[in-house]
Amino acid sequence: MTELKTLCKQAGVVDPTPHLTPRHFIDGQWQASTSDETIDVTDPGSESVIARIARGTPEDVETAVVGSQRAFDQWRRLTPAARAEHLFRLADTVRDHGELLSVIECLDSGKPYAEAEADIQGAASQLAYYAGLADKIEGTTTPLGEGFVSINRREPVGVTAHIAPWNFPLLTAVRGLAPALAAGCTAVIKPSELTSLSTRTLASLFSEAGLPDGVVNVVTGYGQEIGDALTAHRLVQHVTFTGSVATGKHVMKSAADNVSSVLLELGGKSPAVVLEDADIEQVAEDMIWAIYYNAGQVCTAGSRLVIHESQHEAFMQAFLPRVKDLTLGHGLKGRDIGAINSAGHLAKIAAYVDDAKKRGLAIRCGGKVTRDPESGKGLFFEPTVIDRLEQGDPLVQEEIFGPVLAVQVVNSDEEALAMANGTDYGLAACIYSRDVPRALRLAAEIDAGQVTINQYFAGGIYAPVGGTKHSGFGREKGVLALDNYLRNKNVTVKL
Structure with missing residues (x-):
């Protein structure tokens, strides 16, 4: 840890050490894992261990998902305008803590600080963009003729799981999180065990900014130990996954047992x-x-x-x-x-x-x-x-x-x-x-x-992205991303 402090001092940036606790962030607070085991986090630029994260268990996932379901029952009942206000506040929170988050992202992923800084500002922009859409999610009507009114409501799907990759840890997590929250869903995020630090810190900052407990939860650990437990959980209604083709196929099979919808952004050779x-x-x-x-x-x-x-x-x-x-x-x-x-x-x-x-x-x-x-x-x-x-x-x-x-x-x-x-x-x-x-x-x-x-x-x-063939399916970014987190309910009335 001494080397980390020295690096930060030489670069003239904030020391992130106080924010690097080896715990999950669940239900609005830092929580210890049910396991005492931890995973070393290495700075790729120096090959030194800079932190440790909790090696999560299926029991930790259960706690996070149940808390997320409890929060969903309240979050979805907020007015769209109230959710928009929360998201605008979260965007400001990311900007206000931009240096801290950028330093953590730089050290955790190995990318240049300028690129990490661009990622953090991009995450703030995503939150603000979907804040602007939160109160503009409109339904339609179906013309059945005289004597009937038929309404198509767009409703949040429920608890969503977000499995984020190691190359853009916070930016990719927020890319799915922001439209999910705007739609009225809650989220459990499983970041890569290689790059978990920024997403955990972000969740705690969101809580400090007044986001209701349980709306955003982060559980850390290995995919085969907690990723499977998350994607197959009975309360998870949708899974957003970014990663390899092989793992994406595994996630889709896991989610199928629970008949959850899935968004996959997989490999590319563009x-x-x-x-x-x-x-x-x-x-x-x-x-x-x-x-x-x-x-x-x-x-x-x-x-x-x-x-x-x-x-x-x-x-x-x-x-x-x-x-x-x-x-x-x-x-x-x-x-x-x-x-x-x-x-x-x-x-x-x-x-x-x-x-x-x-x-x-x-x-x-x-x-x-x-x-x-x-x-x-x-x-x-x-x-x-x-x-x-x-x-x-x-x-x-x-x-x-x-x-x-x-x-x-x-x-x-x-x-x-x-x-x-x-x-x-x-x-x-x-x-x-x-x-x-x-x-x-x-x-x-x-x-x-x-x-x-x-x-x-x-x-x-603003422009939707997503794959064809082995690159996956579903679209993220832009207005289309909201569709991943909404389902249609038809209500027809005989007058």
């Missing part, structure tokens, strides 16, 4: 399609963050570049110098790229690239495990480009989830479309072209839940 009329300087600048933001640990990352042969060399000349100028280091040191989240995941990334080297593939830059150049510590991987890959290559077909760009070269729109659609994933895609009608025609044929044109990460909280 293509950035560069046509021969694209602005290559713009593409090169955009792709730096499309693939290297959060060290490539992004579900929607532009991990494949599908580029026209005529643009290939110009792109490399513009892109590679930009990649080589990127700096790596601990998240609190102001570098461009932070750490890989865990030693196990770093080994996975390295295995993919080492295999590419053995097969004689063209590694245009990067390709190695490295350390923070100042401290000699941490879990880092160099930003990497692997060139001219065939469609069947594992680097094209499988999600590496790291700072590795797979480049494919094509000679026509038809070939680009076949490459773009030629994986089991369908989460996101981008098209670069000065001919917008042409790009729109291609966008209509790409099998992905979100397609952007001439900017990779576009749309923000």
Whole structure:
């Protein structure tokens, strides 16, 4: 813990140590687990243990869900305007504690502080956005003719479970939580055991801001021990899950026993399609963050570049110098790229690239495990480009989830479309072209839940995202996200 305090002092940021208690947050208070066991939390940038979290049990889940059900019976009866006021207050709470939450997120996940800060501000924006929608959830009427009135009510589904990933711990949790609360639901959140600190802290801050007890609960621990207990719980009516395809399938099977609805955002191998009329300087600048933001640990990352042969060399000349100028280091040191989240995941990334080297593939830059150049510590991987890959290559077909760009070269729109659609994933895609009608025609044929044109990460909280194929189903963000947490009830009256 001394190293943590030193890091924070050197960076001139708040010391989060007082907020790092090894407990769950249930029913409006910190609660000890029914087990005495804890899980070490490691800062990936320094490989030092910075905190411990409770290793939860099914009994802890039971306490959280029962409390959430009790809170739901009250929360759903608040007027929509009253729920909106709560959500606006929660948004202000996140902003007021932005530095604390950003430091925790940076240390827990390994990402640069600036990226963590953007995540926290994004979470505040999500809360404010859905606060504005909370009192605008309207029903409809069905015309049955004279003598009848038929009303379609939109009602909250009940207790919801949110299983959040380790790459954007707080932002992803709030992405599902905010519309759930706006709809009148309550929530039990199970963050990744790798990155639980910010979500637990957020729940306690919400309580201090006046959110009723039990509306938001956080239980920490391993998925196989408490995740299964949560997704299969008799009182949980909906599960929102972000994570791997294999775990997503398991969650769906678990929820099926209780006939709960499920939203799944799973893996991605998203293509950035560069046509021969694209602005290559713009593409090169955009792709730096499309693939290297959060060290490539992004579900929607532009991990494949599908580029026209005529643009290939110009792109490399513009892109590679930009990649080589990127700096790596601990998240609190102001570098461009932070750490890989865990030693196990770093080994996975390295295995993919080492295999590419053995097969004689063209590694245009990067390709190695490295350390923070100042401290000699941490879990880092160099930003990497692997060139001219065939469609069947594992680097094209499988999600590496790291700072590795797979480049494919094509000679026509038809070939680009076949490459773009030629994986089991369908989460996101981008098209670069000065001919917008042409790009729109291609966008209509790409099998992905979100397609952007001439900017990779576009749309923000307002634009729905979600997958097709093995990337999952259901939509988050935007107005459509409310549908996950509402069900229709028809009431018909004979006059």
